[in-house]
Amino acid sequence: MPTELNDSLPSHEPAEDALALVVGIGIEAIPIVGGMLGRTFDHALATRDKERRHAFDVSVVAELQRVSQLLNTPVIVETILSSDDFLAALARAQRIASETGSVSKRHRLAACVAEVGPWSKFASAELAQHTLLVERLDDLHVWLLAYIARQGGSVIAGNDLPSDPAPIDYALGSALGINGPAPAVVTDAVEDLQSQLLVSLSASASGVDSITISDRGSRFVDFLRAIDAEQSDPPAI
Template sequence: MKDLREAIQPEEPEDEVMRLGLALAGMVPLVGPFVTEGAAHVVQQRVARRNRENFEAIVLAVEELWRALDSQMTLEEIVASDAFVAGFERAMRVAGESESAAKRQRLANAVATAALDPNFDESERDGYMQLVERYSDLHVWLLAFYCNPVGWLRGNGMEGAADDMIRGGLREEPLNDALRVDRARAVPAVTAALEDLQRDSVLGAFQLTESVGDRKQFNPQTTRRGRRLLRFIREEHPDQMQPPMR
């Protein structure tokens, strides 16, 4: 086998999409059959295009990691592996439901890691894939930021916010600077995402409203599990990730 695309080309659910389009258009009063079929065709084309894009992203991610790891697995072995099949099916389903291009790429990277990286066992692969499916761009950025808040701030031109002369302060201050908000705790999406990450044990337990000394507001908070998750989705440079909220 010379081309991974030949082995895993997904079937495009044209009939199912057509039925969906017809059903949706049929709910609108006074819509004629020509308009109804036209709407279904538009939906069908968009879904098919999205499926192709997601498929291509997975193929490219697998091929890139295959070369980077100098894997001894053949393409036939990759395609036949349970890890690849399970990851591929899950990623295609979730990617088709996501508006975020970044999330679709994370899913593709996760499939590649699950199929090729021997450093992740079956239980880890399943657990991390579930998190990748659930997490938004904000979840993943917060994990990246808290790997090294000082490094992220300095790497993004905010040396003053991470100045060595700063001593104590509120836990939320570095996050406020990174997001360029007055109070991160007042942003519902941020507080909800932090709660999710802490509940999943990928981020340590802390309160944004807590006052601390000795520069502890800059302490890393991402746990080993969280760092492993970032590796699973191939985010190897957390300090380069940009927040999705700006």
């Protein structure tokens, strides 16, 4: 891909923003009180948003370069910038990326955006479905789904603790390196995956016995692998 696409990205210099703030606020902001505190928070948020926006745009360019290298006919800048679908997807992803603190999620969003356009190897309906999941799911959801897939498509209660069969939350806790049952945030994430029809749960009187990935879940994991966005390391809980 021509390097001109990189050149089209505006630079971000947070140091210049900080200097402007110091000059604008003046000495009365030390200590920061009242309205000055709000102004400082506004500036901090605006600066961080610019930083994330610039970093995300750079990630999208890198993903476009990766996609282009995989094609027999490289994608040219003019094709990218003339694609209404790509520009619409980029605008949406930029907003979502600015609202998440997860670097991994921003990477998944950038990888999805790079696949939107006439050059994509994915059918438009399939790509739209997977992109919605990328937008909705956080790092824990993605890790859990990938972990279940790596276990052969199912996690069974007691598999990780053969001498002491336990509910599924003990198996998930063990997978996450937790000495004991997984916290509620993990079981809530599993329920989220079920609500998205990505996994199915088998339960008995003692609780959930197993979690099995669905065909929809398997296709989503395959998609993440195809765009090099599968999350193999467990997130911090």
